[in-house]
Amino acid sequence: MARARVQFICQNCGSVHSRWAGKCDACGEWNTLVEEGTSGGIGSGPASARKARPGRPVALTTLSGEIEDAPRIASGIDELDRATGGGFVRGSALLIGGDPGIGKSTLLTQAAGALARQGHRVVYVSGEEAVAQIRLRAQRLKAADTPVELAAETNVEDILATVADGRRPDLLIIDSIQTLWTDMADSAPGTVTQVRASAQALIRYAKSTGAAVVLVGHVTKDGQIAGPRVVEHMVDGVLYFEGEGGHHYRILRTVKNRFGPTDEIGVFEMSDRGLREVSNPSELFLGERSARAPGAAVFAGMEGTRPVLVEIQALVAPSPLGTPRRAVVGWDSPRLSMVLAVLEAHCGVRFSTNDVYLNVAGGYRISEPAADLAVAAALVSSLVGLALPADCVYFGEISLSGAVRPVAHAQQRLKEAEKLGFAQAVMPAGSGDVAGGIAARSFQPGALADLVARIAGSKRGRGED
Numbered sequence: 001m002a003r004a005r006v007q008f009i010c011q012n013c014g015s016v017h018s019r020w021a022g023k024c025d026a027c028g029e030w031n032t033l034v035e036e037g038t039s040g041g042i043g044s045g046p047a048s049a050r051k052a053r054p055g056r057p058v059a060l061t062t063l064s065g066e067i068e069d070a071p072r073i074a075s076g077i078d079e080l081d082r083a084t085g086g087g088f089v090r091g092s093a094l095l096i097g098g099d100p101g102i103g104k105s106t107l108l109t110q111a112a113g114a115l116a117r118q119g120h121r122v123v124y125v126s127g128e129e130a131v132a133q134i135r136l137r138a139q140r141l142k143a144a145d146t147p148v149e150l151a152a153e154t155n156v157e158d159i160l161a162t163v164a165d166g167r168r169p170d171l172l173i174i175d176s177i178q179t180l181w182t183d184m185a186d187s188a189p190g191t192v193t194q195v196r197a198s199a200q201a202l203i204r205y206a207k208s209t210g211a212a213v214v215l216v217g218h219v220t221k222d223g224q225i226a227g228p229r230v231v232e233h234m235v236d237g238v239l240y241f242e243g244e245g246g247h248h249y250r251i252l253r254t255v256k257n258r259f260g261p262t263d264e265i266g267v268f269e270m271s272d273r274g275l276r277e278v279s280n281p282s283e284l285f286l287g288e289r290s291a292r293a294p295g296a297a298v299f300a301g302m303e304g305t306r307p308v309l310v311e312i313q314a315l316v317a318p319s320p321l322g323t324p325r326r327a328v329v330g331w332d333s334p335r336l337s338m339v340l341a342v343l344e345a346h347c348g349v350r351f352s353t354n355d356v357y358l359n360v361a362g363g364y365r366i367s368e369p370a371a372d373l374a375v376a377a378a379l380v381s382s383l384v385g386l387a388l389p390a391d392c393v394y395f396g397e398i399s400l401s402g403a404v405r406p407v408a409h410a411q412q413r414l415k416e417a418e419k420l421g422f423a424q425a426v427m428p429a430g431s432g433d434v435a436g437g438i439a440a441r442s443f444q445p446g447a448l449a450d451l452v453a454r455i456a457g458s459k460r461g462r463g464e465d
């Protein structure tokens with residue numbers, strides 16, 4: 001008789017180990033390995049013990065053919081539709097991940113209300129909150145009068161039997177995937193096996209009926225329950241809802257999208273009556289700017305198709321330590337080291353006895369290399385103690401040789417800057433044939449050293465620059 005095999009599954013990344021260890025080799029998280037049985041469920045290997053069922057032929061079909069409904073259902077909440085690439089896609093599964101308390105249920109309640117108002121059938125299944133709690137939230141969001149159908153349930157088979165009744169829902173929201181359990185798997189709810197098997201059943205439901213399914217997944221730090229990463233590869237789209245503690249705005253970031261672009265963001269602000277759309281994020285990120293302080297530079301960035309202006313703040317201060325500190329919030333730390341090294345090697349600027357702190361204002365996170373030039377400008381400005389011109393934006397990539405390299409979308413960046421009242425730009429030479437007033441007043445350094453000389457030189461000719 002075959003001995004029941006024991007395996008340990010990382011609750012963060014889902015990798016399978018034959019022995020327990022304190023740290024998962026695959027993702028490096030600590031204390032995330034949990035013992036799970038191997039009988040049944042997804043990932044349990046070939047079911048040699050179970051009786052094999054003879055295969056049944058499926059009907060093959062053509063690429064062209066009838067599609068009954070509009071393939072997308074747009075919620076009318078522009079920032080959400082932008083992140084999903086134009087609305088929820090019928091017959092697909094979308095995962096919305098985020099820290100607990102960030103506003104996932106709030107966003108989905110608002111979306112559910114908006115869609116139900118348009119006449120779509122929306123079913124909201126919560127495994128976390130009681131019906132009364134959800135009603136209270138809906139009242140607060142002014143969505144209580146919408147015909148959203150609500151249930152508090154955690155068993156997948158029961159949920160699927162419920163939605164099979166009556167008209168097929170256009171949208172099925174499951175809040176959250178970690179509370180679900182299915183009869184198919186026998187480990188505890190919240191474990192990788194249960195989360196995967198439940199997600200699999202719901203994805204199958206979406207594909208076979210054409211309903212759009214949205215799964216909520218909590219990002220977990222302690223590994224007590226499986227994280228959303230274990231289902232990322234199974235779903236058609238993954239959105240992460242992010243925000244910084246202490247700030248009211250939230251960013252919905254597309255990480256995976258089989259039906260649209262993945263570099264879009266939606267920006268919201270959490271208010272006492274739910275999430276408010278922020279259609280011009282630049283105004284938000286530049287809101288608290290102190291223009292005359294040294295060490296601040298405005299970066300003209302892009303998020304997908306949309307320009308976003310954000311302030312980069314640097315503080316360079318003499319260090320009491322042998323190894324000076326380098327701290328970064330909102331940007332890549334190796335990238336900062338690179339910009340510092342280029343400044344030292346090619347521009348004769350010394351940071352070796354200084355602590356360097358870099359912060360992207362408002363808790364925003366930048367991933368574009370185009371921010372290099374703005375970071376360098378902020379660093380030099382702080383080091384020499386001279387404020388940069390308040391009406392100037394910066395963008396451009398810096399290469400290891402000290403050259404300033406062109407980046408895409410120069411025209412759009414400049415347009416946004418001009419719209420927000422900026423009058424000049426520092427950008428790479430040869431940024432396409434950009435036109436407009438601000439482009440005419442731009443400084444286009446070929447090398448980073450030119451920009452450093454200009455900032456340091458403004459000591460003499462202050463007010464000119």
Ligand code: TYD
Nearest residue numbers: 100101102103104105106270271272273274
């Ligand atoms: P919630 O949507 O429950 O978060 P999640 O589902 O991601 O865990 O949002 C919880 C937080 O949002 C909570 O701290 C209260 C706050 N909130 C508001 O500030 N305004 C509102 O209108 C609502 C509904 C929630």
Ligand code: MG
Nearest residue numbers: 104105128175
């Ligand atoms: Mg919630």
